[in-house]
Amino acid sequence: MKPASAGFLLSGEFMSVPAASIVKKVGEREVIVRELCVADARAMFASVSDGDVFDDLLFVDCRIDDLVRMTSLSREDVDDLRPSEVREVIAACKEQNPDFFDLQARLRSWAKG
Incomplete structure (x- = not known):
């Protein structure tokens, strides 16, 4: 079987999944979703937006860059997904x-007052 391109696996392809990860089937794709270590979560939380308001605000709970950090998806892979798949x-x-x-939810609540 040929390797999957761009972070996606086609159904039936084999892969090695780290212990702190799961595989999520999205359409015909399999996406690896990682559990972040505390340091990675801290770094992600502290990261500054690249200024792309669309990427930052399209989804309430997650920026596009956050998805790239937590999954096997590239930015281009995310762009190819439908919002329901995201x-x-x-x-x-x-x-x-x-x-x-x-x-994140606690901070949003705190910010609202």
Whole structure:
């Protein structure tokens, strides 16, 4: 079998998945979703936006750059997904990284006052 391109695996392809990761089937693709270590989560949280408002605000709970850090997807891969597929990936990221997303929710709540 030939290797998958750009972070996607076609159904039936074999891969090695790190212990702190899951594989999420999105359409015909398999996406690896990683559990971040505390240092990676801290770095991601502290990262500054590249200024792309669309990427930062399209989805409430996650920036496009965050998805790239938590998954096997490249930025181009994410661009090829439909919004409903991206929401599936975000749900898997939340499953793997609940503390990171809980922190975001607490900060949003705190910011609202």
